[in-house]
Amino acid sequence: MSGHVSEATATELTDRLGLTLDPDLLVLALTHRSFSHEHGGIPTNERLEFLGDTVVGLVVTEYLYRRQPDRTEGELAKMRAASVSQRALAEIARTLGLGEYVLLGKGELSTGGRDKDSILCDTFEAIIGALYLAHGLEPTRGVVERLVGPTLESASRLGAGLDWKTSVQELAAERGLGVPTYVVDGTGPDHERYFTARLVLDGVTWGTGEGTSKKIAEQQAASAAYEALQQGEGTDGTEGAGAP
Incomplete structure (x- = not known):
C-alpha cells in the first residue's frame, strides 16, 4: 500500500467504523511517522492521535460516570485507565483490522509493525480524531461507545486487573x-x-x-x-x- 487509500479500501474501513471519512483525512489518520520519514516528511497522524486521545478519554469518562453511579472516583479512574490503555485500544484496533491499512516505513514493516500495540493504539486514536473533525462529537461518541463499550463493561468485572x-x-x-x-x-x-x-x-x-x-x-x-x-x-x- 502506498501513500494513498483505494476507494475500495476506504469503503471497507469506513464500513467497519460506521462513519465516512474524506480520503485525504483518512490517509492522514493512517500515516505513521516511519512512513513519513521515507516519503519526504509528509504529515503524520500524530496530531490526530493527540486529538483522538482526548476524545476517547472524554467519551469513556462520561460513559463510566453515567453507567457506574455507585463507583468511587478512584474506582472510575482505574476502570478508565484499564479501558483506554495501550493494550486495550490496540485490541480494538485489531478487531477493526487497522493493521492492514496503516502506512508504515520499511523498517517498521520488517519488524512486525502492523501488529505492534503502540502503533495500533496510536492509529485507532488518530482515526477517532479524524472522525471527530469530520462529524463532531455526537456521531463520534457513538463509534467510541460501540467499539470501547465491551471493554468498559468488562472493566467493572476485572477486579485486580484494574491495577x-x-x-x-x-x-x-x-x-x-x-x-x-x-x-x-x-x-x-x-x-x-x-x-x-x-x-x-x-x-x-x-x-x-x-x-x-x-x-x-x-x-x-x-x-x-x-x-x-x-x-x-x-x-x-x-x-x-x-x-x-
Missing part, C-alpha cells in the same frame, strides 16, 4: 513476601525505546513484562506475577516463602 501493581503488592503482603521491586531495562533509541521488566520478591522473579513504556512493562510483569502468586510459584520455578 495489577497495587493488587500484586497487596497479595504479596498477605503472603509475607515483602514489597515488590521492578527491574526494568530499556533498548533502542530515545524515540523508539522498548522496555522489559521483571517483578522480584525476596530474590525470586515472579513475573515479566514488556512494552513501549516502563509503565506498560511493569503492569504486564505485575499481571504475570499476580497469577504466579496465586499458583504459588515464581517464573524461575522457585517456590515463594508465602506460597500455599
Whole structure:
C-alpha cells in the first residue's frame, strides 16, 4: 500500500467504523511517522492521535460516570485507565483490522509493525480524531461507545486487573513476601525505546513484562506475577516463602 487509500479500501474501513471519512483525512489518520520519514516528511497522524486521545478519554469518562453511579472516583479512574490503555485500544484496533491499512516505513514493516500495540493504539486514536473533525462529537461518541463499550463493561468485572501493581503488592503482603521491586531495562533509541521488566520478591522473579513504556512493562510483569502468586510459584520455578 502506498501513500494513498483505494476507494475500495476506504469503503471497507469506513464500513467497519460506521462513519465516512474524506480520503485525504483518512490517509492522514493512517500515516505513521516511519512512513513519513521515507516519503519526504509528509504529515503524520500524530496530531490526530493527540486529538483522538482526548476524545476517547472524554467519551469513556462520561460513559463510566453515567453507567457506574455507585463507583468511587478512584474506582472510575482505574476502570478508565484499564479501558483506554495501550493494550486495550490496540485490541480494538485489531478487531477493526487497522493493521492492514496503516502506512508504515520499511523498517517498521520488517519488524512486525502492523501488529505492534503502540502503533495500533496510536492509529485507532488518530482515526477517532479524524472522525471527530469530520462529524463532531455526537456521531463520534457513538463509534467510541460501540467499539470501547465491551471493554468498559468488562472493566467493572476485572477486579485486580484494574491495577495489577497495587493488587500484586497487596497479595504479596498477605503472603509475607515483602514489597515488590521492578527491574526494568530499556533498548533502542530515545524515540523508539522498548522496555522489559521483571517483578522480584525476596530474590525470586515472579513475573515479566514488556512494552513501549516502563509503565506498560511493569503492569504486564505485575499481571504475570499476580497469577504466579496465586499458583504459588515464581517464573524461575522457585517456590515463594508465602506460597500455599
